[in-house]
Amino acid sequence: MAGSFGAETVQGERYRLSFTVGGLLAQQGRILAEMYLRHIESSGVNHSPQTEVGESITAIRPQAVAENALAIRTASANKRIVAETTRRLSTLTFEELAYLGGSVSSSADRETLMWIAMCRYYAIVGEFANEVLKEHYLVGNMHLDFEDYDRFIANKTSWHPELEALSDGTAKKLRSNLFKAMHEAHMLDKTNDTVAPSMLSRSLTDILMKRPGSFEYLPMRESSL
Numbered sequence: 001m002a003g004s005f006g007a008e009t010v011q012g013e014r015y016r017l018s019f020t021v022g023g024l025l026a027q028q029g030r031i032l033a034e035m036y037l038r039h040i041e042s043s044g045v046n047h048s049p050q051t052e053v054g055e056s057i058t059a060i061r062p063q064a065v066a067e068n069a070l071a072i073r074t075a076s077a078n079k080r081i082v083a084e085t086t087r088r089l090s091t092l093t094f095e096e097l098a099y100l101g102g103s104v105s106s107s108a109d110r111e112t113l114m115w116i117a118m119c120r121y122y123a124i125v126g127e128f129a130n131e132v133l134k135e136h137y138l139v140g141n142m143h144l145d146f147e148d149y150d151r152f153i154a155n156k157t158s159w160h161p162e163l164e165a166l167s168d169g170t171a172k173k174l175r176s177n178l179f180k181a182m183h184e185a186h187m188l189d190k191t192n193d194t195v196a197p198s199m200l201s202r203s204l205t206d207i208l209m210k211r212p213g214s215f216e217y218l219p220m221r222e223s224s225l
Helices: 026-043 054-066 075-089 094-101 107-121 123-139 146-156 168-184 202-208 212-217
Strands: none
Touching (some): 026 094, 026 107, 094 107, 107 123, 107 168, 107 202, 123 146, 123 212, 146 168, 202 212
């Protein structure tokens, strides 16, 4: 769990386990991406399109909180959601973030990008997406529910005792918030727990091809690209 920003690489370290609120945060991600794009435009600093945004995204946090850009009722929740959203955005490249905050991206593409951002920031979410969500789709087992998640976590505890140390309440919040994110990303049908394949636009596909590992998080066959 090196650092607090950018994609998480777990190599014998503890998982990041703070995805207890917010779900997908797609609309919040769009708003803060737009704010950050205005910030870098005014700063006049050029960035390579394939460079990860990283900690530079924190430059907009004070403004986002002070202006209540996300229209959140309480000050504490405002700070918490701004912080959580910017952490996830820190995993995107400048090209991905520009597409997220631009005028041509569809809501479906923005939801997919925020799902990918969540998977990159939280390695355990990315592993679940690849090992359970995507695998269910590939083998034609389209039903996915809490029991699948619980088995996945149980298999991880041997290598990650921090999972076993979670309180029952926190463990349930993590599970519920992950499923909320999948529902909001339209990768899992809320009414019948059925996996839904990702349908990407040509524009988003071309962007993600520059970081092809992103497709590991999506219920789809790369051969269809």
